[in-house]
Amino acid sequence: MMREKLLAKCADYVEERVSRLQSSIKDLEHDLGNETKSSAGDKYETSREMINTEINKLQNQLQSFKKLKEVLAVIENRKASTTVQLGSIVKTNAANYFISIPVGEIKVEEEKFYAIGLNSPIGKLLLGKQEGEQFIFQQKEFSIKKIL
Template sequence: MKLKEQLLRLCTEYVKQRTERLEKSIRELEHDLGNEIKSSAGDKYETSREMINTEINKLQNQLQEFKKLNEVLNLIANRKPSASIQLGSIVKTNQANYFIAIPAGEIALENEKFYAIGLNSPIGKLLLGKQIGESIVFQDKKISIKEVV
């Protein structure tokens, strides 16, 4: 399996795990909401229900964000390689290796570490459009681009 395919698979698994965890939490909260018994202290009941609803809404927003990340990964799967850094590029530098995709953090693969980052990340913005041999300055460090796949 190609390096890009492996990185994509691991990022997809990252999104899938988080999505499943969020969906499970939402189901549990909805169950709790259904079991909430109205007590004689009406205000306490309403406050508790509102807190559960607020938490459900927060989790649903997070779930939507992960669905958007999954859409980004689907876009990457169909992109052709380019000499300049774009969404889906694997970038090897003198400092670190990056997979320009989604913010999934560090990925260890084939005895190398890659940082899955989004295009909107500070370093992603600096790398966008650059090519082999070019450099960027990030946090007062010069980063030279050695390879773009």
């Protein structure tokens, strides 16, 4: 139940970002279409090139978010495990983590979770750990209390 709620919040985050990026790309493409050639040809070409560069940058970001959607789909089909893996909810003595995609802080049922990717520094430390194990992050000792 908690996992589904966390997944839904992560999916909402990705969808909102994808929607914003698509809107920005559409606006830039519209601007590109409205760019008129002036007698100052170099200025026209420079302006078009700047718009194209920005469109390419946004399209790359869009691709990144589409990959995050794929990660969420993988998590959705994963079974719970006794060791920390992609899709695990990890409760420690200091914070709660959802091993998924890098979203940051998420609040579910008045409880705070940090949605982090496996490649994050803390995600790498948690991977493969079990309940009761400890790890040190930024000179602070953490103890894993529960894995869901």
